[in-house]
Amino acid sequence: MENFHDAIGESRQFDFILWVTVNSGGNRTDIQEFLLKQLDLRAEDHNIDQRADMISEELKAKSYVLFLDEVSMEISLRDIGIHDEHKNGKVVFAWIFRNIYGQIDEEINVQRLSSKDAQKLFWETVGVQLKDCRDIKPVSRLIINECGGMAHMIKFIGSS
Numbered sequence: 001m002e003n004f005h006d007a008i009g010e011s012r013q014f015d016f017i018l019w020v021t022v023n024s025g026g027n028r029t030d031i032q033e034f035l036l037k038q039l040d041l042r043a044e045d046h047n048i049d050q051r052a053d054m055i056s057e058e059l060k061a062k063s064y065v066l067f068l069d070e071v072s073m074e075i076s077l078r079d080i081g082i083h084d085e086h087k088n089g090k091v092v093f094a095w096i097f098r099n100i101y102g103q104i105d106e107e108i109n110v111q112r113l114s115s116k117d118a119q120k121l122f123w124e125t126v127g128v129q130l131k132d133c134r135d136i137k138p139v140s141r142l143i144i145n146e147c148g149g150m151a152h153m154i155k156f157i158g159s160s
Contacts, residue, residue, distance in 0.1 A: 016064035022071045031068075031080045055081025063088035070094060090156070112149030119144055121151060125158030 020034040032051045036043050039058050043051045059081070066082060068075065071093050077083075082091060113121060122144050123131050130136050147153040 013063070014065050015062040016059065018064060018066045019069065020067070021069045022073070022075065028076075028079050031075070035066075035081065052079060052081040056083050056086070059089060060086050061088075065090045065092060067092050068094070113151055113154075114149070115144075118147065118149050118151075118154060122154050122158050125155050 018035060018038050020031050022031060029048060032055065035055050036051065041054055041058060043054055068091065077091060082089065122140060143157050
């Protein structure tokens with residue numbers, strides 16, 4: 001996931017790239033503290049709900065990717081300040097256990113693409129005209145490799 005994070009950073013497509021490692025001791029306050037620090041916001045005198053509002057307000061008009069790594073518990077994004085109204089925000093989860101994700105809207109069985117098909121899908125999503133761009137080509141290899149042949153991830157990142 002770190003390579004994925006770095007590739008996104010190199011693309012310069014987002015105002016903020018946020019990373020929080022949520023280990024077994026992590027809670028809402030810990031996640032907020034990491035986000036506040038990365039957003040350079042001071043919130044010592046604010047309660048947990050006010051902190052969530054501060055984070056939300058800072059991110060609502062920005063483009064961002066939030067990486068939540070080593071997730072081992074259910075997380076309410078709204079409670080930490082990530083709201084549905086954030087139209088330009090993306091959240092990437094790395095779960096420790098498969099059965100942690102809680103309630104989902106739909107379960108989908110996803111097949112991995114071959115390397116050739118993954119590259120083809122990436123360039124179709126990004127735009128074939130960009131294939132010869134010096135800045136995108138090296139990053140594209142990293143993105144395709146980190147997506148591991150997962151079509152939905154390739155489309156998600158390629159369309160960002």
